[in-house]
Amino acid sequence: MTSGFFWLDTFVKVAIALGFMLGLALPVIYAELKIMAHMQNRVGPYYAGGRWGWAQPIADGLKFVQKEDLVPADADAPVFKTAPYVVIMATIAIFVVIPLGPDLVARDLDLGAFYLLAISSIGTLGVLMAGWSSANKYSLMGGLRAAAQLIAYELPLLLAVLAVVVQAGTMSLTGIVEAQSAAITIGPISVSLPFILTGQIISFVIFVIAMVAELSRIPFDMPIAESELTMGYLTEYSSVRFSMFFLAEYASLIALSMVVATLFLGGYFVPLVPEAWLNLVGPMVVLGKAALIVFFVLWIRSTFPRLREDQLQNLAWRWLIPISLVNILVISFFAVAI
Amino acid sequence: MRNEYFGDYVTVAVFLLAGVGLVAGGIMAARVVAPSRPNVLKSTVYESGIEPTGGGWNQSHIRYYIFALLFLIFDVEAVFLFPWAVSLDTFAEAGQGVLIYFEMVAFVLILLLGLIYAIRKGVLQWE
Structure with a gap:
C-alpha cells in the first residue's frame, strides 16, 4: 500500500463505518418499535412520516438535538x-x-x-x-x-x-x-x-x-x-x-x-x-x-x-x-x- | 503509511477520532438549536421529584468489589489462554499436543477450584 492511498483508504473506511452506525441504527430502532409492538398486539409508531410511522426514529433523534x-x-x-x-x-x-x-x-x-x-x-x-x-x-x-x-x-x-x-x-x-x-x-x-x-x-x-x-x-x-x-x-x-x-x-x-x-x-x-x-x-x-x-x-x-x-x-x-x-x-x- | 505495522495503530486511532468527532458534532449541533436557560432547580439531581437529600456519592455495597476481584483473576487467566489457543496447532504438529493440552487442563481446573471455593464461601449469596 503506498502512502498516498493509505489516508484516502482509511478515511473512506471511517466514513463507511460511520454510515453503518447511523444508517443501520435507525432501521434497527424502527424495527424494535414495530416488531415489539406487533409481538405485544399493538400497532406501534403510526403517524410520523406518513405511512407506518417510518420516520419515528428520525423524529426522536431530532427531538433529542433540540432539548436543553x-x-x-x-x-x-x-x-x-x-x-x-x-x-x-x-x-x-x-x-x-x-x-x-x-x-x-x-x-x-x-x-x-x-x-x-x-x-x-x-x-x-x-x-x-x-x-x-x-x-x-x-x-x-x-x-x-x-x-x-x-x-x-x-x-x-x-x-x-x-x-x-x-x-x-x-x-x-x-x-x-x-x-x-x-x-x-x-x-x-x-x-x-x-x-x-x-x-x-x-x-x-x-x-x-x-x-x-x-x-x-x-x-x-x-x-x-x-x-x-x-x-x-x-x-x-x-x-x-x-x-x-x-x-x-x-x-x-x-x-x-x-x-x-x-x-x-x-x-x-x-x-x-x-x-x-x-x-x-x-x-x-x-x-x-x-x-x-x-x-x-x-x-x-x-x-x-x-x-x-x-x-x-x-x-x-x-x-x-x-x-x-x-x-x-x-x-x-x-x-x-x- | 510506510509500514504495515503502524498502519494498524493509525487505522484504529482514526476510528477512535471519528467517534470523538461524532459526539462533538452532535453537541455542537445541539448548542446551535437547543435552548439554554439554566436555573438552580434544573441543575439539582433528579430524585423522582422529591428534594434530594444527602450527597450523591453515598456508601454502596462491598459485594461489587468482590466481583471485581473475581473478574480480575479470570481476566488474567484469559490473557494466558489466548496465546495458548493460537499456538495449539503448532504444538500438535510438533507432536507435543497432549503435553500442552494437559498443562492447560491443570491450569483451568485450579482456577475452577478457586471459583468453586468463592461460591461455597457465599460470594453469590445476597441477604
Missing part, C-alpha cells in the same frame, strides 16, 4: 462530559475488524478477536464514569450494577470467542471466516460448514446470552431498571449526550450481531457463490445473518421477564463461566486429537 443540555451542579463535570465519548469510541472501534468480504475489512488485525473484546470492554469504563460522575443515587447504583454485570458477562463472552479461536487456529476474523469456508470431507460429500454446525453450538449459545447481557437489554437490564432506578446511570443525561448512549447501544447491538455472524455463522461466506463474487455479495450476506441475530435479540426482549441482580450474577458465575471453560477444554481436546 443539562449538567447537574453537583456533578463531576469533566467526567460527566467525557463518558459519552468513551462509550461511542468503544463502539465505533469494533467496526475496524469486522470483515464484510474477503478484501472488505477496514483492517485485518492479526489479533482481531482479542482486539474486539478488549476495545468493546472499554465501554464498561464509560458506563462507570457516567454512573459515578452524575452525583445521583440512582446513577451510582445503576453504574455499579452495570459494571458488575458487564464484567461478569465479559468472561463467558471472551471464553466463547476463545473456543472459536482454538478451532480456527487464528485470531484474525478474516482467518476465522476462511477456516469456516474450508471444505470438510465426510465420505463422498465435501461441504463448507459454519462453526455453529461443527461443534461450536455451545459457544454460540453462551456468546448470544452474554452478548444480550453486555448490551444491558431485557432480560438483563438491571442497570437501567426503570421501575426502581429511573434510568440508572443515564438518569442525569439529557439532549445529545443521552442520545449518544442510545446510539452506542444500538450500534453495538449491530456490531456484535455482525461479530456473531462472523464467528459462528460463516461471516461473508455463502456456499455455491464463486470466490470472486464474495466481495460483492459479502456485505449483504453478513448483514442478512446479523439481521437474524438482531431479530432474535428483539424477540427475547419482548418475551422474557427481567432477572433479579443475584440471579443475574448466579447465571454468569455459576453456570456460564464453568460451562464455557469446560467447553474450551472439550473443543481443544478434539483440536489436539484430530
Whole structure:
C-alpha cells in the first residue's frame, strides 16, 4: 500500500463505518418499535412520516438535538462530559475488524478477536464514569450494577470467542471466516460448514446470552431498571449526550450481531457463490445473518421477564463461566486429537 | 503509511477520532438549536421529584468489589489462554499436543477450584 492511498483508504473506511452506525441504527430502532409492538398486539409508531410511522426514529433523534443540555451542579463535570465519548469510541472501534468480504475489512488485525473484546470492554469504563460522575443515587447504583454485570458477562463472552479461536487456529476474523469456508470431507460429500454446525453450538449459545447481557437489554437490564432506578446511570443525561448512549447501544447491538455472524455463522461466506463474487455479495450476506441475530435479540426482549441482580450474577458465575471453560477444554481436546 | 505495522495503530486511532468527532458534532449541533436557560432547580439531581437529600456519592455495597476481584483473576487467566489457543496447532504438529493440552487442563481446573471455593464461601449469596 503506498502512502498516498493509505489516508484516502482509511478515511473512506471511517466514513463507511460511520454510515453503518447511523444508517443501520435507525432501521434497527424502527424495527424494535414495530416488531415489539406487533409481538405485544399493538400497532406501534403510526403517524410520523406518513405511512407506518417510518420516520419515528428520525423524529426522536431530532427531538433529542433540540432539548436543553443539562449538567447537574453537583456533578463531576469533566467526567460527566467525557463518558459519552468513551462509550461511542468503544463502539465505533469494533467496526475496524469486522470483515464484510474477503478484501472488505477496514483492517485485518492479526489479533482481531482479542482486539474486539478488549476495545468493546472499554465501554464498561464509560458506563462507570457516567454512573459515578452524575452525583445521583440512582446513577451510582445503576453504574455499579452495570459494571458488575458487564464484567461478569465479559468472561463467558471472551471464553466463547476463545473456543472459536482454538478451532480456527487464528485470531484474525478474516482467518476465522476462511477456516469456516474450508471444505470438510465426510465420505463422498465435501461441504463448507459454519462453526455453529461443527461443534461450536455451545459457544454460540453462551456468546448470544452474554452478548444480550453486555448490551444491558431485557432480560438483563438491571442497570437501567426503570421501575426502581429511573434510568440508572443515564438518569442525569439529557439532549445529545443521552442520545449518544442510545446510539452506542444500538450500534453495538449491530456490531456484535455482525461479530456473531462472523464467528459462528460463516461471516461473508455463502456456499455455491464463486470466490470472486464474495466481495460483492459479502456485505449483504453478513448483514442478512446479523439481521437474524438482531431479530432474535428483539424477540427475547419482548418475551422474557427481567432477572433479579443475584440471579443475574448466579447465571454468569455459576453456570456460564464453568460451562464455557469446560467447553474450551472439550473443543481443544478434539483440536489436539484430530 | 510506510509500514504495515503502524498502519494498524493509525487505522484504529482514526476510528477512535471519528467517534470523538461524532459526539462533538452532535453537541455542537445541539448548542446551535437547543435552548439554554439554566436555573438552580434544573441543575439539582433528579430524585423522582422529591428534594434530594444527602450527597450523591453515598456508601454502596462491598459485594461489587468482590466481583471485581473475581473478574480480575479470570481476566488474567484469559490473557494466558489466548496465546495458548493460537499456538495449539503448532504444538500438535510438533507432536507435543497432549503435553500442552494437559498443562492447560491443570491450569483451568485450579482456577475452577478457586471459583468453586468463592461460591461455597457465599460470594453469590445476597441477604
